[in-house]
Amino acid sequence: MTHEVLLTGFGVRTAFGTGADALREGVFDGSPAFTPITRFDPGPYRTNLAAASGTAVPLRDVLAEVAGAAAGMAGLHPGTEATVLVGTAxxxxxxxxxxxxxxSGDGAAPDPLDRAVETVPAWQAEALGEVLxxxxxxxxxxxxxxxxASAIAHGCQLIASGRAGIVICTGAYLVEEENLAKFGSGFALSRDGMVRPFCADRSGLLLGDGAAAVVLESAESARRRGARALGAVTGWGAASDAHxxxxxxxxxxxxxxxxxxALRRAGGPRIDYVNAHGTATKSNDPAETRGLHALFGADAPHVPVSSTKSTTGHLLEASGVVELVITLLALRDGVLPPTAGFTEPDPACDLDYVPNRPHKADIRRALSINAxxxxxxxxxxxERA
Amino acid sequence: MIAATSGPEAAPPVAGFVESAFNPLVHQAVERCLRARPGDGSRTAMVLASTMGDAATLDLGSRRLVAGQVHNPLLFMQSTANAILGQLSRDFAITGPLLCLSTVADLAGELLATAELLLDDEELDRVVLVGVELAGTERTTAAYRNLRSPGPPATDQAVALVVDRNDPHPRPPSDAPATEHGTLRGLVELAARIQGTSP
Structure with a gap:
């Protein structure tokens, strides 16, 4: 027996702020959040821009904030039996x-040594479970x-198979020096201060703060608790390129x-909107476009596709869960978030990328993809509830 | 089922991967399994588990950053364990899901549970599991002090298993005593059981 997977709560935080309304005002308005970095000196790196505001805060606190909001929305209480899955490095x-x-050899600075455990991904999951x-x-x-996104797929399978009733899936990334240096060394960062997915003049990505959590739950569990379904995750899939x-x-x-x-699991090919990975790197966008052509065939030009990284920046480990929340809002509000900063399309990118402005659309089923x-x-x- | 271990002796280098033993160890352990038991890559998934991940690459990159040195692009490429799984997927034409996990528990139980979950999918027939842990670094030693974990192995080590849909369902060793294998102790014991040797 396969159990239906419902989404009964979410919490989200990006550079636009906390909660759904902050996303509506930023992502859905097509307003990029990129500003000069102030939480550390970006001088040594290839860009001084990111979608990051304010000073650095511990990742554990941000995970607790979004997961706490999701649990609160879903009406979960301490002591509930729930699996905690976290996408984090x-x-x-x-x-x-x-x-x-x-x-520095500063023995009077014990705090960084005590915080060494926070560098461990598994600890972040353990600590979040304790806090919740x-x-x-x-x-x-x-x-x-x-x-x-893998955590969400895993959570869905745990629920569908009956191994779990409630799974809290979350992920977080906060802009910092290590990855700014790494992506700079790989020449992956935008040179013009904008992220322009699918455009001819795209030059790369910018990093962004992002964290989100979703409560996934079997229909039986939601019914028993009286929890309201906000949406349903009906399909999930993973595969590798071997390339x-x-x-x-x-x-x-x-x-x-x-x-x-994912489509086979969901039972049917119809998709009304795609939230793309859309990194604005030279190799990703045409590959993604060709993949969507292969997936949708003759219908491909009629399926709206947008990359919300054009406003949020690349959220790394948090991409999948934040973009699922954005997709949920698109379904619930009937608004497609645009690809911001859109100029001239790359000839190899020939789909409807919802350029620059949001569209109203009655969408029932959406696909979120990551790579x-x-x-x-x-x-x-x-799918819309 | 088939199993292979790698370490403590140095594994052969893998082109494009530098400085850290993590990736060569993973590659060698998985390669030993897949050469011994080839299969249909389109129906194969790979799951890697490690409490700390590639601490050598992570710490080297951070120390260079703190010292004001230019970041090495090769360290960027190998900064996630996805990279070595991607290399293996190319070498063995594996197109199923790729997962990388971090847990404070014994890795064997989590890997076997994940394999069981993945094999719910009728499109998959087998799962390559690999547990890998490097010996403690200054940072990971500090981190382990605050973790409820068996701790690091005494030496860099990787253990790979291939679980086939038709294999008898393997169980992780229960109550495995603490050994020099740290978080890998259950996998080492399971591999020895499969190979008919002592851990």
Missing amino acids: GDFTALTDFWRAAA GVRGPRLAFTNACVAS HIARPHPDGTGLVTAARR AFGGANTALIL
Whole structure:
């Protein structure tokens, strides 16, 4: 027997602020959140811009904030049996602080040493479970930009198979120096201060703060608790490209396989909107476009596709869960979030990318796709409640 | 089922991967399994588990950053364990899901539970599982002090298993005593059971 997977709560935080209204005012308005970085000196790096506001805060606090909001919306209480799955690579600011303290040899600075445990992804999952007060397994997913989407797919399968009744899936990334340096060294960062997915003049990505959590729940559990369904996750799939350690397959083959798996599970090919991975890198966008052509065939030009990374920045491990929440809002509000900063399309990118302005649309079923280093791809299908 | 271990002796280098033993160990352990038991890559998933991940790459990158040195793009490429799974997926034409996990518990139980979950999917026939942990670094040693974890192995080590849909369902060793294998102790014991050797 397969159990229906409902979404009964969410919490979200991006550079636009906390909660759904902040997303509506930023992402759905097509207003990029990129500003000069102030939480550390960006001088040594290839850009001084990111979608990050304010000073650095511990990742654990942001995870607790969004997961607490999701649990509150779903009406979960401490003591509830719930699995906690977190997409994270750990707290990179704690990592930098540790090695700065070690390099300075300052024995009077014990805090970075105490915070070394916060660099461990598994600890973030354990700590979040403790803060929420829920009982159940805790696990971190570390597979980069598909980490939180993988956590969601895993959670869905736990529920569908009857192994779990409630799963809290979350993910977080906060802009910091380690990844700014890494992405700079890989020449992946935008040169013009904008993220322009699918455009001819795109030059790369910018990083962004992002964290979100969703409460997934079997229909039986939701009914028993009297929880309201906000949406249903009806399809999920994952696949790899078997192509390159960092670049996607140029035909988006893994993405197509992941999406077909999700569609088969969801039972039917209809998709009204795609929230794309859309990193604005040279290799991702045409590969994703070709993959969507292969997936939708003759219908491809009629399926709206947007990349909300054009406003939020690239949220790395948090991408999947934040973009699922954005997709949920699109379904509930009947508004397609645009691809911001859109100029001239790349000739290799010839779909409807919802350029610059939001569209009203009566959408019932949407696909959110993500891809990562190693050729890992995920696909999630969300339906309106 | 088939199992293979890698370490403590150095594994052969893997082109494009530098500085850290993490990726060569993973590659060698998985390669040993897949060469011994080839299969249909389109019906194969891979799952990697590690409490700390590639601490050598992470710490080296951070120390260079703190020292004001230019970041090495190769360290960027291998900064996530996805990269070595991507290399293996290319080498063995594996197009199923790729997962990387971090848990404070013994890795064997989590990997086997994940394999069981993945094999619910009728499109998959087998799952390559790999547990990998590096010996403690200054940072991970500090971190382990605040973790309820068996701790790091005494030496860098990886253990791979291939679980086939038709295999008898493997169970993680229960109440495995603490050993020099740290978080890998259950996998080491399971691998020894499969290989008919002592851990």
